[in-house]
Amino acid sequence: MVAPLISEDIALDPSAFLGEYGGYIDELAIVAKAASGETLYQSSIAPSMMDKENFFERFSNIAKYLDISTYAVIHAFFDELFHKKFKSVSLNAEEIPVSATGFICPNKKGYWKYLAEIMVEIADLQVSGIILLDFRYPWRKYCFCTECIRDFRMLENLPVYFHYGLLEERIDLYEKWLKWRSGVLSDALKYFINHLNSQGKNIPVIVEVILDPISEMTSGVFEYFGQNLEELSKSVDGFILNIFPFSTIDKDVITDDVFTGIISLNKPIYLLYTKNLTESELEILKEIAKIVNAKKIFIKFAQIAS
Numbered sequence: 001m002v003a004p005l006i007s008e009d010i011a012l013d014p015s016a017f018l019g020e021y022g023g024y025i026d027e028l029a030i031v032a033k034a035a036s037g038e039t040l041y042q043s044s045i046a047p048s049m050m051d052k053e054n055f056f057e058r059f060s061n062i063a064k065y066l067d068i069s070t071y072a073v074i075h076a077f078f079d080e081l082f083h084k085k086f087k088s089v090s091l092n093a094e095e096i097p098v099s100a101t102g103f104i105c106p107n108k109k110g111y112w113k114y115l116a117e118i119m120v121e122i123a124d125l126q127v128s129g130i131i132l133l134d135f136r137y138p139w140r141k142y143c144f145c146t147e148c149i150r151d152f153r154m155l156e157n158l159p160v161y162f163h164y165g166l167l168e169e170r171i172d173l174y175e176k177w178l179k180w181r182s183g184v185l186s187d188a189l190k191y192f193i194n195h196l197n198s199q200g201k202n203i204p205v206i207v208e209v210i211l212d213p214i215s216e217m218t219s220g221v222f223e224y225f226g227q228n229l230e231e232l233s234k235s236v237d238g239f240i241l242n243i244f245p246f247s248t249i250d251k252d253v254i255t256d257d258v259f260t261g262i263i264s265l266n267k268p269i270y271l272l273y274t275k276n277l278t279e280s281e282l283e284i285l286k287e288i289a290k291i292v293n294a295k296k297i298f299i300k301f302a303q304i305a306s
């Protein structure tokens with residue numbers, strides 16, 4: 001039920017790791033494109049992470065011989081390298097649980113092309129699927145970069161001085177804006193999958209969904225992160241629920257009805273936990289896994305070892 005997620009900050013040797021743990025695992029998730037924007041494989045377009053230029057390939061090649069499926073994890077709309085050029089902008093001072101620095105605006109078509117090429121490269125590395133982390137807006141009230149303001153203003157025939165305050169005054173406009181920005185994200189996903197298919201790569205794509213009480217669990221992802229799960233479900237091969245990344249895990253808020261919506265979409269569901277894991281938290285994760293009939297619980301490897 002539990003499988004390791006190998007992130008970019010972990011120092012280990014792929015062969016030694018698989019020699020030691022290979023007998024206990026059948027699936028494995030490895031970061032292929034880090035939050036820094038660097039890759040852990042040899043890319044022809046992105047810079048490789050120092051000392052990890054072939055880390056991913058070594059892992060996935062050996063794993064294949066051991067009948068272990070490898071999932072490539074990509075930080076999608078988070079990239080410290082290109083953040084300056086494509087950053088997501090908010091005009092509001094709302095405090096958010098994690099910094100938005102590093103988040104890319106999902107409306108940047110230049111970045112779509114870049115990420116699509118990276119996905120094509122990764123599809124050639126003996127992988128069973130691609131997991132897109134950070135496939136979202138950083139928070140509510142994003143993005144108000146020049147392009148987003150221009151595109152939405154033109155679409156709705158709004159005055160040149162359009163700004164966030166106008167959305168606060170007019171609920172109808174706010175709803176249109178939410179719908180518009182979720183459409184941008186859904187279009188990006190379609191673009192990536194079409195591009196993969198056009199290159200002959202038919203690889204499953206799984207999208208991260210944040211599950212946290214601060215962002216109102218699954219019912220909040222539309223307003224907080226711009227994710228229209230129903231729309232996304234038409235393109236993805238599964239969702240991976242990132243459990244309580246901003247809060248301490250709390251059994252009481254995890255009820256069956258939190259998951260009704262996402263279960264009804266009929267897509268494979270995986271779980272992800274990225275923090276230190278205690279025995280009791282593992283029990284809660286297993287309970288969630290039971291409710292959503294999860295295929296796998298991915299846990300950051302360092303946490304398994306500690």
Ligand SMILES: [Zn+2]
Nearest residue numbers: 105143145148
């Ligand atoms: Zn934008």
